[in-house]
Amino acid sequence: xxxxxxxGVSEFQLLGFSEISRLHPLLFVVLLSxxxxxxxANTVIAFIVNSENALHTPMYFFLTQLSCLDICYLSxxxxxxxxxxxxxxxSISKTRCAMQMFxxxxxxxxxxxxxxxxxxxxxxxxxxxxxxxxxxTSRVCRGLLAGTYICGTAVGLVHTLITxxxxxxxxxxxxxxxxxxxxxxxxxxxxxxxxxxxxxxAVFAILSPFLLIIYSYIRIISTILQMASAESQQKAFSTCxxxxxxxxxxxxxxxxxxxxxxxxxCASVDKFLSLSYSVVTPLLNPIIYSLRNKEVKGALRxxxxxxxxxx
Numbered sequence: 001x002x003x004x005x006x007x008g009v010s011e012f013q014l015l016g017f018s019e020i021s022r023l024h025p026l027l028f029v030v031l032l033s034x035x036x037x038x039x040x041a042n043t044v045i046a047f048i049v050n051s052e053n054a055l056h057t058p059m060y061f062f063l064t065q066l067s068c069l070d071i072c073y074l075s076x077x078x079x080x081x082x083x084x085x086x087x088x089x090x091s092i093s094k095t096r097c098a099m100q101m102f103x104x105x106x107x108x109x110x111x112x113x114x115x116x117x118x119x120x121x122x123x124x125x126x127x128x129x130x131x132x133x134x135x136x137t138s139r140v141c142r143g144l145l146a147g148t149y150i151c152g153t154a155v156g157l158v159h160t161l162i163t164x165x166x167x168x169x170x171x172x173x174x175x176x177x178x179x180x181x182x183x184x185x186x187x188x189x190x191x192x193x194x195x196x197x198x199x200x201x202a203v204f205a206i207l208s209p210f211l212l213i214i215y216s217y218i219r220i221i222s223t224i225l226q227m228a229s230a231e232s233q234q235k236a237f238s239t240c241x242x243x244x245x246x247x248x249x250x251x252x253x254x255x256x257x258x259x260x261x262x263x264x265x266c267a268s269v270d271k272f273l274s275l276s277y278s279v280v281t282p283l284l285n286p287i288i289y290s291l292r293n294k295e296v297k298g299a300l301r302x303x304x305x306x307x308x309x310x311x
Contacts, residue, residue, distance in 0.1 A: 011093045012091070012171050013089050014175060015089055015173065015175070016081070016088070017271070028082060038074055039074075044300075048296065055299060059125070060295075076107065080100070084176050101160050101164075102157065104179070108152075110148045111148075115209065119247070122220060123219050163183060166188075179274060182270070217244065224237055249281050
């Protein structure tokens, strides 16, 4: 820790995985492979949905947006991690660090609210099937999407401006990108107000959409249980099981990262959690939706047959 007020600092040092330097080549290959696979998988999902008329529904509209968010979300972080694994400690300018923190918050918060919008879509589809097309119009879908981006922008701007306007007493960040929690260690004096700020933001950005998701699934499950046949129940649940699995993965890791006090932080554990929700989850999302969704698998097979017929 560098003593004294360093508010005029122009750059930071990202320590990354300095404690396991021997594994850097292996980690580089693994993360680069995961990055390429994630880009390919999410691009394929977005392409299939946009090119197949049968998939032009609100559910798949939101799925396309989720794929785009995952690509952007991952692209904010992975290049810096790969750079760190190649050269060791990475020097990053204050402006680039601020942009990285804003982008990470923007895409992360937008994904939280997008998952909530997807749960509402499933709730209306199962609980109000006769009125579904009237409720979930294209205008409503675009409005919900705009709301997710507005929330992401608001949280990203407010949090980044407050964080980077605080006095600093250090410039070495024990992380692989400009994450919020490690940045708190650089602040001078009492960091309690900043910790409260992080928790308040987390409650708004993580807990509030999560509660909406919980409410939606309570309505969904109660409606499914009232259905007459077991076949109808199974069909209804299959339409939302993939979304529920994605929500569990994303909120489970993100919530354990942000909804806890600073004294419980552990650098190595935090890095693992960050990798889980920022690298692994974006890869699993398209796999979950493609492997558990008959319509997506059918569209993939249809496109594959067309490609084979051309060749």
